[in-house]
Every structure is written in structure tokens, then in C-alpha cells.
Amino acid sequence: MKPARFAYARPQTLAEALVLLATHGSDASILAGGQSLMPMLNLRMSQPAILVDINSIPDLALITMRDGQLAIGGRARHNDVMHSELLPSSNSLLKRALPYVAHAAIRNRGTLGGSLALSDPAAELPACATCLDARIVAVSTRGERVIPASDFFRGLYTTALEQDELIHRVEFPLLDTNWHVEFDEVARRRGDFAIAGLALAVKLDSRRIAECRIVFAGVEAFPRRMAPVEAALTGSLLTDLSVRAEAFEILAQTLDPLEEGEYPAVYRRHLARVLLNRLLTRICEREQA
Amino acid sequence: MMLTDEPTADITTTINGKKVTARVVLRQSLVDWVRHEVGLTGSHVGCEHGVCGACHVVVDGKVVRGCLMLAVQADGASIVTIDAPEASKEAGALQTAFYERAALQCGFCTPGMILQASELLQENSAPSRSEIRDAISGNYCRCTGYHAIVDAIEAAAAALRAEKAA
Numbered sequence: 232m233k234p235a236r237f238a239y240a241r242p243q244t245l246a247e248a249l250v251l252l253a254t255h256g257s258d259a260s261i262l263a264g265g266q267s268l269m270p271m272l273n274l275r276m277s278q279p280a281i282l283v284d285i286n287s288i289p290d291l292a293l294i295t296m297r298d299g300q301l302a303i304g305g306r307a308r309h310n311d312v313m314h315s316e317l318l319p320s321s322n323s324l325l326k327r328a329l330p331y332v333a334h335a336a337i338r339n340r341g342t343l344g345g346s347l348a349l350s351d352p353a354a355e356l357p358a359c360a361t362c363l364d365a366r367i368v369a370v371s372t373r374g375e376r377v378i379p380a381s382d383f384f385r386g387l388y389t390t391a392l393e394q395d396e397l398i399h400r401v402e403f404p405l406l407d408t409n410w411h412v413e414f415d416e417v418a419r420r421r422g423d424f425a426i427a428g429l430a431l432a433v434k435l436d437s438r439r440i441a442e443c444r445i446v447f448a449g450v451e452a453f454p455r456r457m458a459p460v461e462a463a464l465t466g467s468l469l470t471d472l473s474v475r476a477e478a479f480e481i482l483a484q485t486l487d488p489l490e491e492g493e494y495p496a497v498y499r500r501h502l503a504r505v506l507l508n509r510l511l512t513r514i515c516e517r518e519q520a
Numbered sequence: 521m522m523l524t525d526e527p528t529a530d531i532t533t534t535i536n537g538k539k540v541t542a543r544v545v546l547r548q549s550l551v552d553w554v555r556h557e558v559g560l561t562g563s564h565v566g567c568e569h570g571v572c573g574a575c576h577v578v579v580d581g582k583v584v585r586g587c588l589m590l591a592v593q594a595d596g597a598s599i600v601t602i603d604a605p606e607a608s609k610e611a612g613a614l615q616t617a618f619y620e621r622a623a624l625q626c627g628f629c630t631p632g633m634i635l636q637a638s639e640l641l642q643e644n645s646a647p648s649r650s651e652i653r654d655a656i657s658g659n660y661c662r663c664t665g666y667h668a669i670v671d672a673i674e675a676a677a678a679a680l681r682a683e684k685a686a
Contacts, residue, residue: 232568234547236527239592262593269549269588270569284593310582334658336636337570339582340589421657 305344344398427502551586573659625663
């Protein structure tokens with residue numbers, strides 16, 4: 232099981248990489264962590280004419296705090312993000328979700344930009360980026376372009392990125408201390424693709440839900456906010472189980488679950504409800520603690 | 521064995537402390553190159569798509585899937601494989617513990633297991649059984665049922681702690 236032939240370029244500067252992407256267009260694939268691209272090459276599901284290896288470009292893996300937001304370079308490795316001291320030690324959605332991203336050796340190599348650009352429906356980070364209202368900064372020879380996460384994911388393995396664009400960094404606005412974030416997922420085995428996952432952020436105002444953001448992974452073709460469910464919960468007490476029951480009804484109507492594979496849509500709907508209930512309860516428990 | 525028109529590139533890398541300069545086939549994976557061209561056959565090739573963990577090698581201090589990195593990408597890197605006399609202090613203790621606890625049957629997964637467990641013990645000197653299971657979740661073993669492997673990693677952690685305390 233070996234890849235088909237390809238040409239290989241390892242640009243030393245961002246400018247050089249962008250020229251290569253502009254020149255080769257859809258014939259080129261960006262090689263970042265390679266944790267999804269390499270399997271696709273080995274299985275010959277993908278046969279690009281040229282690989283543009285971005286691993287030697289300086290400053291593409293920086294994690295910085297600037298202008299009140301956390302900026303994570305597109306090539307930042309999952310384990311480096313997970314262990315970054317710039318992320319809050321508690322109440323960080325990325326810190327809660329990253330241990331679920333594949334396995335340790337894959338997290339050593341896989342990148343944030345790669346995960347977002349691939350937009351695997353089962354991936355955790357696209358759901359987190361959507362939940363956190365992240366801004367994806369794409370760059371090409373034409374300059375920089377900021378794409379809100381809410382407009383970035385467009386379908387199964389489909390994003391707003393153009394052929395010649397590269398994810399330079401992802402900006403995460405900081406949440407104030409009234410926000411509570413949780414992540415959980417159901418998979419057959421730790422590190423496997425999620426059958427269903429949930430990124431949840433709830434802003435509390437004296438135990439009432441002032442705002443909330445609900446984004447599933449693995450349930451639908453791509454991550455999106457469950458606006459009608461969020462609206463149903465907003466304004467209610469976190470502990471109000473009758474409001475929660477109504478929200479579950481609305482959730483069932485709002486979801487458009489994936490149909491393919493070994494899991495029927497009805498099971499994914501069930502898991503979505505279980506996860507939402509579990510994480511709302513977890514926020515209640517942490518609040519009381 | 522190389523086709524004459526196969527695209528190649530020249531690389532320089534350090535393998536188990538030894539500097540190696542070589543011409544590598546662009547599409548050859550790091551683990552295939554290490555086995556077939558360098559001749560270090562401790563790293564194994566299992567699934568070739570990042571699922572089984574048998575191909576683990578350490579690149580610049582981090583355990584990676586050898587089947588998901590190209591040999592050409594190792595240019596300038598420092599590589600350690602299980603073939604190194606003692607890949608790390610932890611690896612040495614793990615090898616002893618795996619032997620004593622019979623934490624292997626066919627042994628195919630063992631090199632990858634030991635390198636992954638070694639990284640765990642470097643970060644966490646006293647992992648719980650559940651943390652051990654999480655850490656090796658990306659390494660398949662089709663013989664043991666994992667219990668003996670978890671036991672051995674626990675025993676190696678205890679031995680390293682005892683050694684440090686002594």
C-alpha cells in the first residue's frame with residue numbers, strides 16, 4: 232500500500248509556499264501533519280501531482296495572545312496546543328476536547344489547520360472552532376482573508392478555503408469567566424472517530440442561561456450552531472428540566488444526522504440528546520462544586 | 521530496489537546517534553526507509569495508514585507514526601528507533617517489565633508499544649491504569665488482550681520511581 236508518485240517541495244518561506252500553491256492549484260496538496268493526508272495517499276484515495284510540505288516555514292506554529300484573543304498558528308501540533316500555558320488551565324474548550332483527538336502519536340504530528348481544512352465530519356476541532364466563534368485567517372498570494380468559523384465549514388469535507396489558500400492562524404476570542412465550556416464524545420474506543428461529540432458553551436447569569444452555543448461533531452455533515460435549541464434554553468434556569476425536555480424535542484427536529492455507515496440516524500439523534508443532557512448536568516455540577 | 525526513473529531527494533539525518541546521508545525515494549515512508557535502506561528492522565509495518573502503531577519511531581524527541589511521515593521529511597531530523605541499544609531510560613525499564621510480565625506473544629506490536637509507553641512515563645511517572653490505556657489506545661495488540669501490557673507499564677513505572685528514590 233504505497234502512494235502514487237508525486238513531486239515534492241519544501242518551501243522555506245511562506246511567500247514561496249503561496250507561490251507554489253498559486254502555480255499548482257488543485258494539483259497541489261499541502262502537507263502539514265500528514266495524519267490524514269498520508270493515509271489518503273497510501274490508500275490512493277488522493278493522488279496530488281505535488282506535495283507542498285509546510286513543515287519548514289518559520290512562525291506557522293506560533294501560539295500567541297494578542298488583542299485579547301488567542302491566536303494559534305495553522306501548523307501548531309495538537310499536543311503543543313493542549314500543553315500550551317497560554318490556554319487557561321481550566322474552563323478551556325480546546326483543553327477539554329484535544330485529549331479526544333486521535334491518539335498520542337498522532338497528536339504529536341497532526342495540526343490545527345490541517346484538521347479544520349480537512350473538515351472531517353467526526354473531527355472535534357471544527358466543532359470547537361464553531362462553538363468558540365473562531366476566525367480562520369487564510370492566506371494566499373492575494374493576501375489575507377478572515378473567515379468566521381460559522382461560514383468556514385460548508386459540507387462533508389468541504390470548506391470555504393480556495394485552492395491556493397493556506398490556514399495561517401486561527402483566532403479564538405477569549406470567553407469571560409461567566410462562560411462554562413464542556414466537551415464530550417461517544418466513540419467505540421478512546422481516540423477513534425466520534426459517533427457523536429458535543430462542544431458546549433454556556434454563559435451563566437446567576438444560574439440562568441444568558442447565552443449558549445451548541446455544536447455537535449460527528450452527527451451532521453459539518454459543524455453548525457443549533458440555533459433553535461440555543462434559543463429554547465436561553466433565559467431558563469440551568470436546572471430547569473422541563474425546559475431541557477422542550478429543548479430536546481427541538482433538537483430532534485433541528486438535527487439532520489448523517490445517514491451513512493454502520494450507525495443509523497436515529498442512533499446519532501439519541502446520542503446528541505444524551506450528550507446535551509450530560510454536559511448541561513456537568514455544568515450544573517461544576518457550578519455547585 | 522529502486523526504479524531508475526523514480527523521483528528522489530538527498531537527505532541528511534541522525535539515526536540512533538549516527539549521522540546518515542542518503543538518497544531517498546520521494547514517496548517512501550520513513551519506516552520503510554529505516555527498515556529497507558538503513559537496515560533497522562525493529563520498527564514494524566502494519567496497517568500503513570496510521571491505525572495500528574506498530575511503526576512508531578521517535579523524531580526530534582516525539583513519538584510519531586513512521587508510516588505517516590515521508591523519509592524525505594526526516595531531512596535534518598534526529599531519529600531514534602527501538603533498535604537503539606537503549607532508546608531511552610524508560611524504554612530499558614519497559615523492555616525488562618514486558619519480558620518479566622510476558623506482555624507480548626507474537627511481539628509484532630511491542631516496539632511501538634514500548635516507545636509509546638516510554639513517552640507516557642517521561643511525562644507522567646505514576647500513570648493510572650486508565651491513563652495507561654488512553655496512552656496506548658493508538659497501538660493495536662491482537663494477542664495479549666492488553667492486560668499484561670498495562671501491568672508491565674505499571675511495573676516499569678514503579679521500577680523507575682523506586683530507582684529514582686534510591
